[in-house]
Every structure is written in structure tokens, then in C-alpha cells.
Amino acid sequence: MEEIRFEEALKQLEAIVTRLEIGDLPLEEALSIFEEGVRLTKLCSARLSEAEQRVNILVRSAESSPGSFEEQPFENEDEEEL
Numbered sequence: 001m002e003e004i005r006f007e008e009a010l011k012q013l014e015a016i017v018t019r020l021e022i023g024d025l026p027l028e029e030a031l032s033i034f035e036e037g038v039r040l041t042k043l044c045s046a047r048l049s050e051a052e053q054r055v056n057i058l059v060r061s062a063e064s065s066p067g068s069f070e071e072q073p074f075e076n077e078d079e080e081e082l
Helices: 006-022 027-064
Strands: none
Touching: 006 027
16 A cells, blocks of 8 residues: 555545535445545544654653653554554
């Protein structure tokens, strides 16, 4: 699966919401893009969660050694294949 950037996924998700809000799609097409929207929502949520964890690690590191920041890798146990 091709890696998609958060910003691009969000832009695609916004376009999907706009198309669904218009409400003129045939049922099958609406369901298909709704499913794509759910997939993009999961992807964006995972990326935001990952970013939050990275920030938390940086903050904790800064608290233990004031004036210095150190990025640490983390394991995401909840991460699922998107």
C-alpha cells in the first residue's frame, strides 16, 4: 500500500465529506466513498496519535533534563494495518 501523507489524507477526507453532504450520489457510490472516508479517518487518527506520543516523549525528556530535548522511538501497541 502506498504511503499517504496526513495532509493529503485529510484533504481527501474533506472532499469525501463534501460529496456526501451534497447527497446526490447513487447508493453504491455513496457507500464506496463512505468506506474510503472511514479508512482515511483511521489513517489520520493513527497519525495524530503517533504525533501526540512523540510530543509526549519530547516533553517528558525535557522535564527530566531541562534545556535539552531528545526524541525517543516508541512502540504503538494499538497500531493496526491501514
